[in-house]
Amino acid sequence: MTIKHKSPAKIVLLGIIQILFMLYALSLIYPFIWMFINSLKSNTEFFQNIWSLPKEWLWENYMKAWSSAHIGQYFFNSVWMTAIGTCTSVMFAAMPAYVLAKYKFKGSNVIYGLAIVGFLIPTIGTFGPWYLLMQNLDLFNPLGVMLGYTGGIGFNMIILYSFFKGISWEYAEAAFMDGAGHFRVFVSIMLPLARGGIVAVSTFAVIGIWNDYFQPFILLQNESQYTIAVGLANLVEIQKYSANYTVLFAAMWIAVLPVLVAYLLLQEKLISGFTMGGIKG
Incomplete structure (x- = not known):
């Protein structure tokens, strides 16, 4: 039995690839660090030097974002909508998936084929009929948003x-x-x-619903019902005139933190779940 040694050229190539991946990872992480540092500055200090560390760490910016900027209200709106939306989206997907996988009947292959074909239809192509349907059913409210997450196929x-x-x-x-x-x-x-698959799609649903902007923006007419994604967009428009960017950065961190925590805690189950599902299929 012979042991194969890597040639110097391959070692150098692997080293370069690792360095490139590390630089790419840093490019993704750095904006979050920069946003966090500037969220703890005063507004005057931010405009003086956007790259420096805070002279005084102003944690009250987070309190201002939570209360004065109404991020707390938007946060709790997103929490309950995400919780209900995740449960309904996963269960309404699990039921047809189980029936199609385990029960053979006329048209089962057609239904599965339609699910695949659905990926080929751009979302913008269905916007007109969807908008008219919601308008006719008087669903410009949180109930309409919840129903939008229940699509089973x-x-x-x-x-x-x-x-x-x-x-x-x-x-x-x-x-x-x-x-x-x-x-x-x-x-x-x-x-x-099917617990592995349930956890994987639930994690994906949580991240997707929490970050969803399109449906809540269209269907939620009352500002008190805004989710955190819509609320942040509204806050960005307000800060264009007041220019209180440090509070805006604090609000962004409040919005992104639950998603980061959820992904860090469940990333292994998310990746293994999709991998196992792909192998089984």
């Missing part, structure tokens, strides 16, 4: 379809013999077995 369904496809049907047959019904098998057996 989409990205989440395709990922969960792969997971359910890889689960042995013998578990369901054993449960049927014990007297369990179809819904009981789905809730008590199949969902727990």
Whole structure:
């Protein structure tokens, strides 16, 4: 058995690639650090030197952003909308995914094909009919936003379809013999077995709904109902005239922090979940 040694050229090439990846990572992290540093300055100090460290760390900028800029209200609006939207989007995707993966009936392949074709239709192409539908149903409110997250045939369904496809049907047959019904098998057996996929799509849904700007911007007419994404955009417009950018940076950090924490805590499950789903499918 011979041990292969890497040639000096390959070692140099790998080193260059690692350095490039490190520089790319720093380019992604640095804007967050810069925003955090400037969120702790006074407005005068910010305009004097945007690259220096704060002479006095003004943590009250976060309190001003939370209360005076109404970020606290927008934050809690996003929390409950994200929680409800994630539950409904995942469950409404899990149910058709399970049925299509485990039950064969006429038209099942057509439904799955439509889910794939749906990715080819640009979102802007459906904006007109969607807007008229919401207007006719009088859904320019949080309920309309919530309904927008309940679409069962989409990205989440395709990922969960792969997971359910890889689960042995013998578990369901054993449960049927014990007297369990179809819904009981789905809730008590199949969902727990597809836990990796559920966690992955839930994490993706949380990040997507929390950052969603389009639907809340169109459907929420009352400022008190704004989500944090819409509220931040509104705050940016206000700061164009008042130029209180340090409070704006503090508000941005409040908005982005939950997403960063969620991703850091769940990144391994997110990546492994999508990988396992792709292998099973």
